[in-house]
Each structure stands twice: as C-alpha cells, then as structure tokens.
Amino acid sequence: MGLTWRAVVAVLLTLTAVLFAQAAATLSLQRHGVHPELAMNLPRLVGLPVVIAVAWHIVRRCGIDPRAMFSLPSPAVRLFASAVLIGMLVRISSWAAIHAAGAFGWIGAAAESPPSAFAVSWTCPSATLLAVSATTWIVLVPLSEELVQRGIVMAKLAAYGMIPAVTGSSVVFMLYHDPAGYETAFLFGLLLGYQYWITRTLWAPLVTHAVYDSLQVVDILCLRLVWNPPEDAIPVWEAGAPALAVFCISLAAIAGIIYAQRTGAIEPRPAIAGAAAPD
DSSP states (O other): OOOOHHHHHHHHHHHHHHHHHHHHHHHHHHHTTOOHHHHHHHHHHHHHHHHHHHHHHHHHHTTOOGGGGGOOOSSOHHHHHHHHHHHHHHHHHHHHHHHHHHHTTOOHHHHTSOOEEEEEEEOOOOHHHHHHHHIIIIIIHHHHHIIIIIIIIIHHHGGGOHHHHHHHHHHHHHHTSOGGGHHHHHHHHHHHHHHHHHHOOTHHHHHHHHHHHHHHHHHHHTEEEEEEOOGGGOSOHHHHHHHHHHHHHHHHHHHHHHHHHHHTSOSSOOOOTTOOOOO
C-alpha cells in the first residue's frame, strides 16, 4: 500500500487550516501588544506540531513507516556536511543577489527610499524571542514543510518521474509562502526536491532548509545592514561586481556539491518511501 491522493489532500487541508488558525492567533496577539515576531511564532509552536503529528499518522495509515523517509547512508557525515554547506551557500547567494541589486539599481522600492550610507550593526532581541524564533524556524518549519512537501506530496508524484515530482512539489511548496517570495520559494523547492530525489532521505533537504532558515533568523532579528546608494551614483561597480562574483561562485559551488551528493548516492537507489504507481 502506498500514499493515496486522499491522504495527500487530507494533509494539505490540515496544513491550510492550521495556517489560517495561526494567522488569526497572530492578529489577536498583536492587538494585545505582543511583539510582532513573537506574535507570529508563538502560534506556530502549537500549530506546526499538529501538522507533523497528523502527517505522521496519515502516512502510517497508508501502511508506510515514516522512519523510512529518514533513512541514512553509512557513513552519514558526508551527507550532513554537504547539506549544511548548501544551506549556507543558498543564503550567501541571496545576500549577494540583494547587494548586487542595490548596487545596480534593480530594486524598485530602493529608488523611492532616501539614500543611506553603508552601515552594519548587531543587536539581538530578548532571549525568549530568540528561543521561540529559533525553535520555530530551525526545527518546526523545516520538519513540517519537508515532511509534507517532499515526504508526502513529492512521494505521491514520484511515480510520474523526477521532473513532475520535483516540479509539482515545488509548486505546492511555493503556494504555501508569501506571494512576494514565490520565485525564491519555487527555486528553493526545486533544490530541496532534487536533494530528496538523489539521496532518498529527508535529512538532506531538512538540514539544508534548517541551515538556511537559521541564517534568516539572524538576518531578521539581529543583523542590521543598511545601504541605499544615491540614484546618481548607480551603478556602483566596485560593490556590484564583487557581489555578482560571489553570487555566481555560490551557485557554482551548490551545483558542485549537488553533483557530489548525486554521485555519492547508493546505487541502485532505493524507492522513495510511500511512492506508488499512478492512480
């Protein structure tokens, strides 16, 4: 027995209901004066474990041991190290892209903002807010999204081949994100999906996702980087060119590590857990 479309729809409906409940709870907390970041993440501490538990239960009801999705090669050090590096490089490429966009005037909103000199500061909020955000973004968000999007949606699509499985799961992954970040979510979903396809373990995309989100938490809560060059100074080649170089080098490094993951995978690769013939 394998995953059914009914099971996939049930999990996605659960995720959708939880997201709506979290949004309502966040609005209520904000109205009561709770810090915006804390108001957003506190409901996730309750909602995301529900998604994980429901997904785990449904997978078991389909006759699949969910632990099979988290099988590891031996030794596992290489897989974990490559997944960590990919997560870091994806975030570095994102920083470089934003920096290059600012240097060459590709960010429309920046043109409407007053110019500001380059400045970096480091100020973190309370330990409570950091702990809640870290638990949410580094543990619960990656685990729930990878279990649902790769472990269930992609597994159901696996019978149709790699391209439909990776692309289809990436589209679903994208739709559960902010529309302003659809492009980034879709591309990141393609990367995570391909990692799962070639390694056959959720640990690869899960670790990459967690590392990327951990750096994002640092960006949002602690790191303050301000720079908006005057319009008459654009393009700023001395800043934009190195940023573009870092972006290209990061992408090349990601491709190289992915290739190493692929060539280092067990052959013949085991079937994706939960995959079944098209129905």
